[in-house]
Amino acid sequence: MKQKKVLKRATPYLFILPWIIGFLVFTIGPLIFSLVMSFFNWPLAADPEFVGFGNYMEMFTSDKQFFKSLTISLKYAAIFVPLNMIIALFLAMLITQPVRGVKVFRTIFYIPTVISGVAVSILWGWILNGDYGVLNYLLSLIGIKGPKWLVDPAWAILAVIIASAFGVGSMMLIFYTDIKNIPIDVYEAASIDGANPARQFFSITLPIITPTILFNLITSIISSFQQVTLVMLLTGGGPLKSTYFYGLYTYNNAFKHHKLGYASANAWVMFVIILCLTALVFKSSSAWVFYETEAGGAQKKAKKGGKR
Amino acid sequence: MKKKLATMLILALTGTMVLSACGSKEDDGKTSDGKVKVRFASWDEAEDVDAQQATVDKFNAEHDDIEVTLEAYGGEFDTKISAGMGSNDMPDVMYMWNYPAYAQGLEPLDSYIEKEGEDYKKNFYDTLWNYNSYEGSTYGIPIGFTTHALFYNKDIFKEAGVEEPTNDWTWDDVKAAAKTITEKCDGKKGFSFQMKPDPYDYEMYLWSNGTAYVNDAGELEGNLNSDKAKEVFKMFQEMEKDEYAVATEKSGTDEFRSGNTAMYVYGSWSINTLKEDGVNFGVVNIPSFGTQPSVSILSSSGISMSKDSKNKEAAWEFIKFWTSEEMNKERIGMELPVLYSVVESEGIMDQPEYAPFYTMLEQSSDYTPASFIYESWSELSESLSLSFERVFNPSAMEDPAEVLDEAVQQ
Amino acid sequence: MKMSKVSKVIIYILLGLMALYFLSPFIYMLFTAFKTEAEAIAYPPKLFPAKWLWQNFKEAWNAQPFGTFLWNSILVTVGTTVGQVISCSLVAYGFARFNFKGKNILFMILLSTMMIPWDVTMIPQYMEFKMFGWINTLKPLIIPAWFGSAYYIFLMRQFLMGVPRDFEEAARIDGANAFQIYWKIFMPILKPSLILVGVLNMISVWNDYLGPLIFLQDRSKYTLALGLAAFKGVHETQIIPMLCITIIMIIPPIIIFIIAQKYIVEGTSGSIK
Numbered sequence: 001m002k003q004k005k006v007l008k009r010a011t012p013y014l015f016i017l018p019w020i021i022g023f024l025v026f027t028i029g030p031l032i033f034s035l036v037m038s039f040f041n042w043p044l045a046a047d048p049e050f051v052g053f054g055n056y057m058e059m060f061t062s063d064k065q066f067f068k069s070l071t072i073s074l075k076y077a078a079i080f081v082p083l084n085m086i087i088a089l090f091l092a093m094l095i096t097q098p099v100r101g102v103k104v105f106r107t108i109f110y111i112p113t114v115i116s117g118v119a120v121s122i123l124w125g126w127i128l129n130g131d132y133g134v135l136n137y138l139l140s141l142i143g144i145k146g147p148k149w150l151v152d153p154a155w156a157i158l159a160v161i162i163a164s165a166f167g168v169g170s171m172m173l174i175f176y177t178d179i180k181n182i183p184i185d186v187y188e189a190a191s192i193d194g195a196n197p198a199r200q201f202f203s204i205t206l207p208i209i210t211p212t213i214l215f216n217l218i219t220s221i222i223s224s225f226q227q228v229t230l231v232m233l234l235t236g237g238g239p240l241k242s243t244y245f246y247g248l249y250t251y252n253n254a255f256k257h258h259k260l261g262y263a264s265a266n267a268w269v270m271f272v273i274i275l276c277l278t279a280l281v282f283k284s285s286s287a288w289v290f291y292e293t294e295a296g297g298a299q300k301k302a303k304k305g306g307k308r
Numbered sequence: 309m310k311k312k313l314a315t316m317l318i319l320a321l322t323g324t325m326v327l328s329a330c331g332s333k334e335d336d337g338k339t340s341d342g343k344v345k346v347r348f349a350s351w352d353e354a355e356d357v358d359a360q361q362a363t364v365d366k367f368n369a370e371h372d373d374i375e376v377t378l379e380a381y382g383g384e385f386d387t388k389i390s391a392g393m394g395s396n397d398m399p400d401v402m403y404m405w406n407y408p409a410y411a412q413g414l415e416p417l418d419s420y421i422e423k424e425g426e427d428y429k430k431n432f433y434d435t436l437w438n439y440n441s442y443e444g445s446t447y448g449i450p451i452g453f454t455t456h457a458l459f460y461n462k463d464i465f466k467e468a469g470v471e472e473p474t475n476d477w478t479w480d481d482v483k484a485a486a487k488t489i490t491e492k493c494d495g496k497k498g499f500s501f502q503m504k505p506d507p508y509d510y511e512m513y514l515w516s517n518g519t520a521y522v523n524d525a526g527e528l529e530g531n532l533n534s535d536k537a538k539e540v541f542k543m544f545q546e547m548e549k550d551e552y553a554v555a556t557e558k559s560g561t562d563e564f565r566s567g568n569t570a571m572y573v574y575g576s577w578s579i580n581t582l583k584e585d586g587v588n589f590g591v592v593n594i595p596s597f598g599t600q601p602s603v604s605i606l607s608s609s610g611i612s613m614s615k616d617s618k619n620k621e622a623a624w625e626f627i628k629f630w631t632s633e634e635m636n637k638e639r640i641g642m643e644l645p646v647l648y649s650v651v652e653s654e655g656i657m658d659q660p661e662y663a664p665f666y667t668m669l670e671q672s673s674d675y676t677p678a679s680f681i682y683e684s685w686s687e688l689s690e691s692l693s694l695s696f697e698r699v700f701n702p703s704a705m706e707d708p709a710e711v712l713d714e715a716v717q718q
Numbered sequence: 719m720k721m722s723k724v725s726k727v728i729i730y731i732l733l734g735l736m737a738l739y740f741l742s743p744f745i746y747m748l749f750t751a752f753k754t755e756a757e758a759i760a761y762p763p764k765l766f767p768a769k770w771l772w773q774n775f776k777e778a779w780n781a782q783p784f785g786t787f788l789w790n791s792i793l794v795t796v797g798t799t800v801g802q803v804i805s806c807s808l809v810a811y812g813f814a815r816f817n818f819k820g821k822n823i824l825f826m827i828l829l830s831t832m833m834i835p836w837d838v839t840m841i842p843q844y845m846e847f848k849m850f851g852w853i854n855t856l857k858p859l860i861i862p863a864w865f866g867s868a869y870y871i872f873l874m875r876q877f878l879m880g881v882p883r884d885f886e887e888a889a890r891i892d893g894a895n896a897f898q899i900y901w902k903i904f905m906p907i908l909k910p911s912l913i914l915v916g917v918l919n920m921i922s923v924w925n926d927y928l929g930p931l932i933f934l935q936d937r938s939k940y941t942l943a944l945g946l947a948a949f950k951g952v953h954e955t956q957i958i959p960m961l962c963i964t965i966i967m968i969i970p971p972i973i974i975f976i977i978a979q980k981y982i983v984e985g986t987s988g989s990i991k
Contacts (some may be wrong), residue, residue, distance in 0.1 A: 009423065012812050012818040016808075016813060018808060022864075022866055025865070029846055031831070044393045089955055094729065094736065097729050105736075105971065107975065116943060117945055118946065119961060119964040122955065122960070125558075131556075131557075132563060151701060154703070158775065158788050170921070174918075177910050178877070215873055215876045228835075238504060240703075250835060250837055252690070252839060255837070257686045258686070261840070267835050269867050291879040292879065351951070353946070353949060353955075357782065378937065382948035382949065382950055387932075395843075396845075692749075701845070
């Protein structure tokens with residue numbers, strides 16, 4: 001009897017055991033190691049030298065690029081995260097509409113996500129080239145002189161956003177899966193009550209998918225801070241360092257300037273910032289995310305009869 | 309049921325432990341059949357790798373006791389080498405160009421070279437040794453190089469009725485020709501240069517005008533912001549302002565290939581592509597500023613050995629093979645040969661598209677790039693790059709004098 | 719659900735507009751792959767190639783041992799996807815359907831592991847894998863996936879949180895234990911999200927080249943994505959073969975996606991059609 005109780009209490013841990021093992025074996029070591037590195041002057045081949053909080057001091061006091069890159073990344077996240085989520089949700093709603101041929105569109109919207117990042121970046125470089133690019137050529141045909149996308153700092157961040165929104169398919173698919181899993185009778189009940197589609201969306205669909213909204217919000221905040229590949233290949237951080245994102249800044253400190261300790265410090269500061277943002281989002285989430293597993297609310301009632 | 313799963317998980321756990329314990333045996337640098345293993349990393353692109361593999365295979369066939377494996381990383385070479393060096397697991401032999409950044413992880417090769425006798429070293433173009441050394445030690449054996457030269461499109465010159473460039477052209481000649489071409493040929497630009505030039509490359513224009521980024525003591529003041537340096541930047545900026553030159557987003561090769569620009573300065577990298585495209589082009593020396601012969605930067609490729617290599621003898625054996633006359637000949641078309649004997653026997657100087665690169669090499673022998681002098685070059689390079697962009701980016705177009713004075717202050 | 723004609727037209731217009739944005743760069747890429755390099759960079763640009771050079775694909779495929787690379791890519795993709803789906807659903811179930819001591823802290827740690835960029839943990843990770851003797855094998859690319867990744871665990875957890883509590887209570891009264899409930903009751907209703915995780919993981923692993931770049935050495939071990947990246951040189955990029963291989967590489971994931979989307983819909987019998 002006692003044994004059974006122990007086992008029962010151990011059950012949840014057994015479920016999460018794979019991750020715990022993976023964390024202990026593969027993740028925690030390198031994480032701690034990089035934290036330790038951040039307190040060292042750690043060149044590529046020579047011996048490391050302990051500098052205490054030196055790297056962190058340097059970042060906050062003498063490295064101007066640190067604040068610049070941080071601002072750029074914050075700005076990018078502030079535009080990109082909501083925009084990407086709205087587009088993804090909008091597309092997900094579109095592809096759930098019961099019209100003929102919608103399957104084809106579903107695939108079309110997903111294709112860009114599947115294309116390898118290297119080729120996509122090069123392709124966008126061609127399309128957005130100011131003097132000889134396809135986009136400006138097409139614009140010139142209808143009499144518009146297009147901006148120098150990748151040369152004019154005012155346009156470059158927009159160019160990066162356009163190119164990165166191209167890969168919105170994954171998020172769309174996540175929303176789509178969630179929307180598709182809403183039981184039909186929920187809508188039927190609402191239809192009888194005379195709710196129009198817009199109301200249906202705001203009072204039924206949206207509340208039910210709040211858990212995935214939370215997921216997409218947090219993961220896209222993280223990924224927008226870690227954006228490297230696209231800017232590295234598309235703009236190289238330019239023009240005039242206007243797209244020198246924090247992720248690129250960290251990457252270059254590590255792999256171009258070979259200051260591994262300093263790059264680790266960069267990464268850990270970013271970690272703290274993201275962690276705070278995430279914690280804020282989580283704190284606020286109790287007000288707007290509705291989980292079925294929690295105690296009831298108005299939304300719950302509507303879904304109660306839901307057959308899954 | 310629960311028990312079964314628990315046992316399974318425990319098994320999985322121990323499995324990983326055992327796996328990791330088994331795997332951790334020390335690598336002794338030998339293959340299973342007792343041959344000495346030599347890892348060789350190259351940055352060549354896919355197209356050239358097959359040819360490389362064939363020559364590596366040839367070396368392996370000739371040596372019973374050594375097995376060289378080729379690793380090709382293309383444009384990601386630097387990331388891979390950095391990662392390898394940071395974790396003490398470098399290839400035994402690797403291509404190398406950025407000696408100031410990597411020298412600490414490389415084996416000094418002077419004693420190896422000495423053993424090969426005087427003539428071995430002498431057969432290489434002398435200037436190349438400077439570029440494969442750092443702080444007095446030689447870290448790489450030259451395998452290829454390129455200087456820069458002026459490429460021009462013969463068809464466009466004909467169309468505009470302008471006489472073709474010669475090896476004696478000055479920048480004034482270039483400007484005059486570019487002006488005429490831009491006026492006469494609709495939609496074409498006379499000249500192109502990079503909007504965001506690599507500071508390493510760009511120093512050649514300062515050299516050509518009798519100055520440099522830094523003096524021997526590594527000071528920027530009075531060098532980078534000297535009047536002569538400002539003159540260079542002003543000249544390029546004016547060409548752009550007057551719209552007979554275009555500042556390109558990338559190297560300028562695409563614009564030149566597609567016949568949108570008539571001239572640009574670049575390394576020998578684009579020759580093969582231009583030939584494939586059937587562009588009717590010519591190559592001459594870099595134009596001079598009129599006071600002294602023009603100078604070019606050297607982009608050199610060498611082959612280096614890791615200081616941690618377990619099989620240095622075998623590695624050197626392979627390096628010798630890779631830098632031999634035979635291999636220099638084999639690489640023609642991919643690399644410019646670096647041995648006097650090969651350049652002579654293959655008649656390279658008679659080929660008009662290659663000769664200027666050797667002339668530029670000889671004219672540039674007494675110059676040392678700032679990257680070999682200035683302590684933290686990679687950071688300086690990044691900030692210089694931004695300064696240059698401020699001068700050449702059409703949405704900035706700042707005054708070069710001010711920008712350079714400011715750059716020196718930092 | 720019924721729909722008026724007007725709203726149908728509006729939906730088609732919206733679908734069409736979005737498709738234009740998503741499809742046009744892709745079509746441009748597709749057509750460019752058939753061109754010569756000179757044509758590809760010509761200005762003014764032309765959409766159609768002067769001659770459809772089918773041999774571009776053949777030449778690109780033969781430029782490197784892509785057959786071997788393909789096999790390696792399949793091994794890694796299938797290997798990680800199976801592991802990821804199994805472990806993530808288990809772990810996510812643990813986090814979503816139980817209350818236990820330290821749950822919130824553990825979950826926060828799980829999320830935190832996503833927030834440290836790979837650039838700075840890569841070198842210590844390399845040293846660890848070297849100690850295991852895993853360098854130059856596919857193991858570092860496959861085995862960690864069997865212990866779950868934070869991203870997918872988080873995603874599955876969110877789906878699981880959406881399942882009403884009374885669901886398992888009925889089963890528990892019937893005397894089923896936690897693993898039976900997980901397996902018999904939750905697996906079937908989670909099928910769409912399991913497939914979702916599988917698809918997402920497949921795409922990211924299929925296209926990942928940084929992992930293979932760092933952990934692999936011999937060309938016989940390379941994956942497609944790494945082979946693709948090798949077309950990009952230090953100075954010049956061989957753009958046409960690169961586009962050809964990119965297009966070839968799109969095909970398998972798209973096929974899988976088309977098959978998978980059927981199951982994503984079918985997973986829920988009573989959902990909107």
